[in-house]
Amino acid sequence: MGAPSNHIAIDRLAGALGAEISDVDLSSPLERNIVAQIGQAFLEHLVLVFRNQSLTPRQLLAFAKQLGDPIPYPQTKGLPECPLVTPVVKLENETVNFGGVWHSDTAYLETPPKASLLYAIEVPPSSGDTLFANQYSAYDSLSDGLKATLEGLVGVNTSANPDMAATRKHRQADDGVALKVLEANHPAVRTHPATGRKALYVNTAHTSHFEGWTAEESRPLLDYLSKHQIQPEFRSRLQWEPGTLTIWDNRCTQHYPMNDYHGHRRVMHRVTLAGDVPK
Ligand code: OGA
Ligand code: MN
Numbered sequence: 112m113g114a115p116s117n118h119i120a121i122d123r124l125a126g127a128l129g130a131e132i133s134d135v136d137l138s139s140p141l142e143r144n145i146v147a148q149i150g151q152a153f154l155e156h157l158v159l160v161f162r163n164q165s166l167t168p169r170q171l172l173a174f175a176k177q178l179g180d181p182i183p184y185p186q187t188k189g190l191p192e193c194p195l196v197t198p199v200v201k202l203e204n205e206t207v208n209f210g211g212v213w214h215s216d217t218a219y220l221e222t223p224p225k226a227s228l229l230y231a232i233e234v235p236p237s238s239g240d241t242l243f244a245n246q247y248s249a250y251d252s253l254s255d256g257l258k259a260t261l262e263g264l265v266g267v268n269t270s271a272n273p274d275m276a277a278t279r280k281h282r283q284a285d286d287g288v289a290l291k292v293l294e295a296n297h298p299a300v301r302t303h304p305a306t307g308r309k310a311l312y313v314n315t316a317h318t319s320h321f322e323g324w325t326a327e328e329s330r331p332l333l334d335y336l337s338k339h340q341i342q343p344e345f346r347s348r349l350q351w352e353p354g355t356l357t358i359w360d361n362r363c364t365q366h367y368p369m370n371d372y373h374g375h376r377r378v379m380h381r382v383t384l385a386g387d388v389p390k
Pocket of ligand 2: 210215
């Protein structure tokens with residue numbers, strides 16, 4: 112780490128979203144002014160990446176607490192010694208990866224999280240990247256006609272979508288966590304509480320249909336939006352190294368973990384921060 116300075120260094124990851132922050136050591140409490148700069152960069156870049164960190168689960172949690180209120184993850188168990196830190200693991204003999212469908216985290220909760228932090232402990236060689244997509248851009252680039260249609264629509268979000276549920280089943284079986292179907296209705300377009308910008312808030316993993324519409328009626332529009340919202344120009348791609356910590360804004364981004372490393376182990380620690388009811 113370089114000498115402590117009053118300004119964080121910010122380098123964009125891509126045109127669409129994401130930035131790398133260097134020269135910050137997250138292992139001990141940060142000055143208020145640095146936390147404020149990180150908070151500002153988070154709202155501007157939506158995904159922040161910190162390299163070469165060395166964090167125990169408690170230190171990861173302590174950093175998370177400087178940015179928000181950590182909450183338990185509803186679908187799998189946390190670490191026994193630090194329950195608000197959830198392991199995200201794919202072992203050498205496994206083929207399914209956790210969350211392996213484009214999504215915004217746990218949109219099936221009444222109050223979905225503001226942000227998630229993911230910290231890399233062990234990563235496969237040159238693989239296991241995570242893709243992110245900017246949902247402000249996804250909304251902004253729609254026609255006025257479709258924007259107007261979506262303004263009136265509410266998405267029904269469920270934890271029971273079989274494609275997505277399959278990505279956590281193996282973990283739940285291991286952990287003995289009961290399978291519970293969670294469901295929440297949220298506006299298809301939400302207004303970010305901090306930036307006031309509108310973001311598309313339906314996602315392939317969780318949104319089953321629009322409120323008041325049948326599944327069949329909803330499908331063509333949801334299929335269109337699913338493709339539209341993750342197009343390459345809205346994306347960035349993160350290559351992990353051990354010690355990389357990333358935080359993303361679930362209110363205006365989606366993410367997708369690449370599953371291109373069968374036979375290798377990938378171990379991450381995750382913390383979720385409480386959010387607001389989408390409006
Ligand atoms: C998550 C998730 C992405 C990854 O923890 O919410 O989707 O790259 N993980 O493991
Ligand atoms: Mn996720």
